[in-house]
Every structure is written in C-alpha cells, then in structure tokens.
Amino acid sequence: MRVLFHVQHLLGVGHLRRAELLVAAMADRGMAVTVALGGMPVAEMPFAGADIAQLPPVRLDGANFKILYDGEDNPVTDAWRDARRDALLAVYERLQPDIVLMEMFPFGRWRFRFELEPLLARAALDRPRVKCVASVRDILVETKHPERAARGAELARDHLDAVLVHSDPALFTFDETYPHAASLADRIHYTGYVTEAGDRRKGVPTGDxxxxxxxxxxxxxxxxxxxxxxxxxxxxxxxxxxxxxxxxxxxxxxxxxxxxxxxxxxxxxxxxxxxxxxxxxxxxxxxxxxxxxxxxxxxxxxxxxxxxxxxxxxxxxxxxxxxxxxxxxxxxxxxxxxxxxxxxxxxxxxGSARPRPAMDLEGAAHAARMIEALAQGALAAAPAADARSPEGRKSA
Known part of the structure; x- marks a missing residue:
C-alpha cells in the first residue's frame, strides 16, 4: 500500500513531529510512505521509515505569517507556486499512491491550496478513485475568514473519504473549533492523541x-x-x-x-x-x-x-x-x-498527586489502522454522533 503524505511546517516543528509519529505507525503496518515535505529540512526529524520527496521549501520570517519566503530567502511568486504545484503533481504521478494524506488541509494550510486543490482534483481522476484523507489536530486556530472554513467543508465533502481528528472526544470534539463539523460527521474519525507509544521503555526518575x-x-x-x-x-x-x-x-x-x-x-x-x-x-x-x-x-x-x-x-x-x-x-x-x-x-x-482522567494516547497506531482499513474498503462511515461524543468514537 502506497501513501503520499503532504507535510508542511512553517514556524514550529510540532506538525513535523506528529507527522513523524504517524509515518512510523504506518511503516509498522507495512505501508510504503512517501512524505512530500514542503518546509525547510529539520535534521532532527528525518522521517525514518519513509521516502522524502523534498518540494521547493518555504518558510516564514519570524512569526510573520503574511509573507512566505522560498529557499533563497525571496518572497514567493506566482511562478514559484506554479513550479511547486507541478513538483507535487510529479511526485503523485511517479508514486501512483493508494492513499493521499494531507496534514491539516482543507481545515488549515489554506495558503497552500494552490497545490493541494490540484492534488485532490488529480486524485479524483483515477479509477478506482484514490482515497483522500485529512490529518487534523484536536483544535483549529480561530479564523478571521469564515468563508475559508465554509470552502474547506465543501472541499472535504467533495474529495475526502475520511477526516482523522487526532483527539480524544472526551477532551475536545472537532465541532468546538470547526463550525461545519456536523456536515462532515460521516467522515470524522477520532484517533486518540498522537504521541510516543505507550509500550516504549519509560525514562528513569532523575528529579530534573x-x-x-x-x-x-x-x-x-x-x-x-x-x-x-x-x-x-x-x-x-x-x-x-x-x-x-x-x-x-x-x-x-x-x-x-x-x-x-x-x-x-x-x-x-x-x-x-x-x-x-x-x-x-x-x-x-x-x-x-x-x-x-x-x-x-x-x-x-x-x-x-x-x-x-x-x-x-x-x-x-x-x-x-x-x-x-x-x-x-x-x-x-x-x-x-x-x-x-x-x-x-x-x-x-x-496538585501533582490528584487523580488524572483517562485519555486515549494511542492515536498514531489507531490512525494507521484506519488508513489501512480505508484503503481496503473496510473503514465504515462514522455515525453522526462520532463528530461530537465519546460514544460515537467507540464504533468508528
């Protein structure tokens, strides 16, 4: 099974780390993952277990999200966007994936729609149709552009087979920060939180x-x-x-x-x-x-x-x-x-001695299993309750 995973980081590296954990879980299930990496390479996060297709990289200047800069520190141009779109589509043609997995889009990463909408359109042409999935964290940043949220829901309904929300709905549900979640309820699956595997060797107490x-x-x-x-x-x-x-x-x-x-x-x-x-x-x-x-x-x-x-x-x-x-x-x-x-x-x-509420922290493994099931046609549509309640998650 071949997975094309579009990953774009701009300011921090949190998206990269979550994507790296997802890649490791997919590799453990025997999937061949190619990461289309859109940010500057970070040596500390090599995505072991995946092939890296480095797209023309883009970055921010500090926390200024208004201007994107290319790998030579120039503001990106329409010509640059066209070239990067073509580079991403070339990766698709070479790989011929079974799954297209996108980090945040169309619920975030809106400034990269110039390449991601064409990617979704290309995937829709194949027969059998390539399955498309969004990987979304628990909370979305509050938007000042409600029209983008509405357009995102439209894109999701037209192109996505699943929306994997990396949350436990006992803590956060997708509709708390995404107003159109109800219209996508049959596609929303809660994976639990993505973090280090629970069966790893725990660190020794140091008191540091x-x-x-x-x-x-x-x-x-x-x-x-x-x-x-x-x-x-x-x-x-x-x-x-x-x-x-x-x-x-x-x-x-x-x-x-x-x-x-x-x-x-x-x-x-x-x-x-x-x-x-x-x-x-x-x-x-x-x-x-x-x-x-x-x-x-x-x-x-x-x-x-x-x-x-x-x-x-x-x-x-x-x-x-x-x-x-x-x-x-x-x-x-x-x-x-x-x-x-x-x-x-x-x-x-x-307050450290107080009891802690139980929470699902095995999101990477659950997500990998869901992606595999989707590719095999075995991931059932999520019931409507799954968009907003722990009860719905149990049957996803």
Missing amino acids: VIVSAGGGAAAGSLLATAMAARPQTPLADRVWRFFTGPRCPEDVFRDLRSHADERTIVERFDPQFQARLDGCALSISQAGYNTVMNLLRAEVPAVVVPYAEGDETEQEYRARRMEALGLLSVVSETALTPDALTAAIGTALA
Whole structure:
C-alpha cells in the first residue's frame, strides 16, 4: 500500500513531529510512505521509515505569517507556486499512491491550496478513485475568514473519504473549533492523541527540571524567564535542563549557554525528550500539541506558557481546558514574569498527586489502522454522533 503524505511546517516543528509519529505507525503496518515535505529540512526529524520527496521549501520570517519566503530567502511568486504545484503533481504521478494524506488541509494550510486543490482534483481522476484523507489536530486556530472554513467543508465533502481528528472526544470534539463539523460527521474519525507509544521503555526518575520551547523559533522569553525564576522556586537546587529547540535563534542560544554549569544544561534538542520528561520533577514549556501530549504520557507536574503571537489561539484553548482538569498550570504569555512563573510552579507541584482522567494516547497506531482499513474498503462511515461524543468514537 502506497501513501503520499503532504507535510508542511512553517514556524514550529510540532506538525513535523506528529507527522513523524504517524509515518512510523504506518511503516509498522507495512505501508510504503512517501512524505512530500514542503518546509525547510529539520535534521532532527528525518522521517525514518519513509521516502522524502523534498518540494521547493518555504518558510516564514519570524512569526510573520503574511509573507512566505522560498529557499533563497525571496518572497514567493506566482511562478514559484506554479513550479511547486507541478513538483507535487510529479511526485503523485511517479508514486501512483493508494492513499493521499494531507496534514491539516482543507481545515488549515489554506495558503497552500494552490497545490493541494490540484492534488485532490488529480486524485479524483483515477479509477478506482484514490482515497483522500485529512490529518487534523484536536483544535483549529480561530479564523478571521469564515468563508475559508465554509470552502474547506465543501472541499472535504467533495474529495475526502475520511477526516482523522487526532483527539480524544472526551477532551475536545472537532465541532468546538470547526463550525461545519456536523456536515462532515460521516467522515470524522477520532484517533486518540498522537504521541510516543505507550509500550516504549519509560525514562528513569532523575528529579530534573525540564524547560523546553518546542521548535524554538519563539523561545527566548520563556527560557529566559525560567532561568530568572529558578532561584526562587522550591526546585532551585535540582539539575535544570533547557531544550531550546532546533530553530532557536543563535543569539538566544548563546546567551542561555553563557549561564550553563554542571547543574544548568542547555541543549537544542534531545532525541530522548519523552524519556527526559518521564523522569523529571517538573516541566516548564510552551503548550503545543506534541509537548502537551508528551506531558500527558509522562504524568508529571507541568507549567505551560501558551504561544499567542500572530493571532494564535490553539495553545491557549488547549491549555485552559487541561488546567481545568487539573493536568497542568498555565501562565499567559502576556503575564509571564519570574514571579508569575514561580507561583504557577508552586501550584503545579501542589496538585501533582490528584487523580488524572483517562485519555486515549494511542492515536498514531489507531490512525494507521484506519488508513489501512480505508484503503481496503473496510473503514465504515462514522455515525453522526462520532463528530461530537465519546460514544460515537467507540464504533468508528
């Protein structure tokens, strides 16, 4: 079974990590996966188990989402878009996939419709028709363009065979942040959350404090504030490990490294990050999908600072729901000070003994099984309740 997986990252690397876990799960089931990678390569995330078809890469300048830049730091042009569309379609022709899997589209990644709508149109021409699937995280960013959400639903009804929502509906349902979910109810399948496999070897207890900032492109304030707060926290004498992320600006990384000593470790990345969290006394981090799922898997006290620049709403929405469930403590980015962070650390440590609600964290394996079933014509249409309730998920 051949899967063409379109993956596009721009600012952070969370989308890449979730896609990497999905690829690994599909490879475990014997699928041949080709990743059409649209962002700059990230060496720390090589997509082992897949073939990489590198499209002409595109990036942002900081958190400015208004202008896309090509691999030579020039604003993208219509000619560039045409060339990249043709490159993606050429991958399709070479691969002749059984499944086209798209990360977020048509519920996000709207700026890449210039290549993804033609990809969907091309897949519709084959007989038997190639199955098309969207891979969507639990929460969508609040849009200022409701017409795009409506058009996305239209595209989904016309072209998608399944919408895999990487959430447990006991926590978040798709209709909470997508207004047209009801019209797609028969295609929505909840996979559970995508994170590290539950049967892996857990990290040994270390009592360290882990401070991380996802991909690191917007890491500076959080990391510097944690460094400043450390002396006034109950864990000041522990080993503190700062993971800046592979895309942390060099000047920010150098400044943090200048404070390093035998109990203050500053690194960009650790391939065993989940194991580090498993054994830690406390985590301080942003609140992206992957990091929060790592925290739920580790079941450790945690403080999160949701990223909120560029009209981002997703991290704050997720973090507040989980705070209400007693899973972590939240400090808003606009309120981030050493004192505020210290207070949140105290709250997180005090609440760490409370029982945790059960949550499905095996989303990668479930998604791979659903994709295989779809290709074989064995994935039943989701009942209408599946778009909004745990009961519906049980029969998906």
